[in-house]
Amino acid sequence: MNWMAKNIGLGCSYSLCVFTCLLSFSWLTLSAAERETYPLDSEIHCFKCPVGAKVATDCTENFTDPTCVPCGDHQYSDKENGNKHCSTCKPGCPKNGVETQACTDAMNRMCICEPGFHRYPIDPIDPHFECKPHSKCSEGEGVVYNGNFTHDTACEKCKAGSEYVDKSDPDTPVCRACFHCPSGTTLVEFCSLTSNTQCSVGNYTFDANVTTPATGDEQSRPLPGVVIFIIVYLVLVVLGALAAVALYIYMKRKRCGMHSKQKMALVLAIVLGLGLLFAGIFCVITCSDESERQPSGPGIPLMNGAAAPADGWSKEFIMGPGFNFLSNRLGLEWETFIHALPGWTSASTVIVHKKMENPHSVPNQIRACLQEWANEAPGMVTESVIRRELREVEQQELIDGLEEKYAEHKEQA
Numbered sequence: 001m002n003w004m005a006k007n008i009g010l011g012c013s014y015s016l017c018v019f020t021c022l023l024s025f026s027w028l029t030l031s032a033a034e035r036e037t038y039p040l041d042s043e044i045h046c047f048k049c050p051v052g053a054k055v056a057t058d059c060t061e062n063f064t065d066p067t068c069v070p071c072g073d074h075q076y077s078d079k080e081n082g083n084k085h086c087s088t089c090k091p092g093c094p095k096n097g098v099e100t101q102a103c104t105d106a107m108n109r110m111c112i113c114e115p116g117f118h119r120y121p122i123d124p125i126d127p128h129f130e131c132k133p134h135s136k137c138s139e140g141e142g143v144v145y146n147g148n149f150t151h152d153t154a155c156e157k158c159k160a161g162s163e164y165v166d167k168s169d170p171d172t173p174v175c176r177a178c179f180h181c182p183s184g185t186t187l188v189e190f191c192s193l194t195s196n197t198q199c200s201v202g203n204y205t206f207d208a209n210v211t212t213p214a215t216g217d218e219q220s221r222p223l224p225g226v227v228i229f230i231i232v233y234l235v236l237v238v239l240g241a242l243a244a245v246a247l248y249i250y251m252k253r254k255r256c257g258m259h260s261k262q263k264m265a266l267v268l269a270i271v272l273g274l275g276l277l278f279a280g281i282f283c284v285i286t287c288s289d290e291s292e293r294q295p296s297g298p299g300i301p302l303m304n305g306a307a308a309p310a311d312g313w314s315k316e317f318i319m320g321p322g323f324n325f326l327s328n329r330l331g332l333e334w335e336t337f338i339h340a341l342p343g344w345t346s347a348s349t350v351i352v353h354k355k356m357e358n359p360h361s362v363p364n365q366i367r368a369c370l371q372e373w374a375n376e377a378p379g380m381v382t383e384s385v386i387r388r389e390l391r392e393v394e395q396q397e398l399i400d401g402l403e404e405k406y407a408e409h410k411e412q413a
Contacts, residue, residue, distance in 0.1 A: 037063065038082025048080040052105035055084050071105040078107055096131035100356070112149040112353070119150060140165060140193045142175030145343050145376035150350070164196050174379045313383040313402070317409050319374055322386070325405050326398065327367040333393045334362070338369045340389045343377020 037045040046059035049068035054077060057067035071077055071086035078087075089103035093111035101110035113119050113131035120132045134147035137155035142165055147153035158165055158175035166176040178191030181199035189198035313322065330337060339347045350372050351365075358364035374381045390399050 036080050046082060048082050049077075050080055052077060054086045055082055074103060076103060076105055076108055090128075094130045096133075114149075116147075117149070118147050118152045137173055141173070142166070143172050143378065145345065146172060146378065148350070148372060148375065149353075151345050154345075158193055160193055161191070164191050164193055166196075169378075172378050313386070313406050315381055317406055318381055318383070318386060319371070321405050321409055322402055323367055323370045323374075325402060326370065327363040329398055329401060330366055330395075333395070334366050337389055337393050337395075338366070338373070340392055341373050341377075341380070342385060343380040344373065345376070347373075 036048045038048055039045050040058050044059065044062045046055075046064065046066045049055050049066065053068040053070050055066045056069045059066045066082070074089045074091075075086035076089055077083065086105075087108065090109040090111070092109070093099050094113075096114050096117045097111040098114055099109060099111050101107060103109040117131040117133055119129040121129060132152070134153045135155070137143055137153070140158055140160075141155040142158050142163075144154040144156050156175065162178055163175045164178055166174045176196065179197055181187045181197060185199040185201050187197070188200045189195070191197040335351060338351060341347070344350070347369075350369055354365045354368040354372070358368060386402070387399055390396070
């Protein structure tokens with residue numbers, strides 16, 4: 001019995017030893033598979049040093065650790081490595097640059113350009129760059145998208161005859177489509193590169209701002225009442241003069257005396273008087289109609305200085321309550337939506353930077369990206385664009401929500 005128990009004990013001990021060896025071997029194999037190595041020669045591979053360190057002494061056996069030491073001052077290694085030297089941190093930010101990440105043993109110094117400047121060269125991977133001021137659009141050009149810290153402002157030439165430069169924001173001139181004068185108003189000046197179509201109601205002049213684009217050859221200049229009055233008056237005078245001449249010739253042939261000539265003068269005076277009376281009445285009616293006529297189309301200024309509300313979401317609403325609503329309601333598809341917005345030059349770069357600036361708040365990341373898009377492509381910040389891109393990511397409920405928000409916004413305004 002003792003012999004049997006002893007053999008059983010030895011068997012258990014042997015099994016436990018084998019199990020332990022197999023477990024140790026499996027752990028070593030797993031660790032080796034998970035960790036990266038660098039070759040010392042054809043037979044020996046050393047494990048790499050961790051981030052923030054460098055190799056001081058290579059390993060002497062296969063799949064073992066070398067001697068690693070931390071990087072020195074102003075040096076870094078941002079990944080596991082088998083190098084004997086760490087990389088040197090960028091000495092400082094360029095002129096008009098701002099530090100966003102200090103130099104550490106695991107990360108190089110990072111900089112971006114101040115507002116109003118962009119990096120050059122544009123390559124976001126190149127750590128060596130300078131900050132150049134944004135370009136200004138030339139006369140007759142509008143901004144396609146505003147510059148930011150990654151790229152310069154882009155401009156385009158407005159189309160003469162169908163577009164004008166809107167300088168309501170002096171720092172961001174934009175090409176806008178020229179518009180017709182609405183019904184019931186008078187064309188004062190055709191659209192040019194420097195101004196929109198000028199219309200008037202009575203003595204009040206304003207920019208056309210309706211939704212039907214126009215070109216110069218499509219517009220017509222209605223005749224004001226005073227011109228109509230002059231034309232009617234001249235026509236009547238000519239008719240009266242012709243009637244008087246005809247009457248004079250008739251009386252001369254009949255050999256009429258002075259009495260007949262007096263009659264002719266009386267007839268002429270009556271004709272001219274009736275003409276003036278008719279023209280005066282017509283002018284009063286016409287001028288009265290013009291002074292009382294009030295444009296009621298969307299966006300047309302009212303006579304009391306107010307403005308008729310334009311249909312659709314205003315830019316103020318979109319960039320305020322609209323962006324706030326989207327920032328809090330967009331879900332996992334928010335990056336797809338941001339990428340789809342037109343006018344970007346590098347949406348991916350902006351998203352990465354905004355995530356770094358707001359690492360703990362997704363709504364803040366979305367809000368910052370939307371604001372950056374509005375700065376880059378101000379002409380694209382419209383209701384139709386927002387609706388279209390939300391439909392692309394199947395977010396009809398957000399469109400409905402924005403409509404409710406806009407209704408509330410209008411009531412508060």
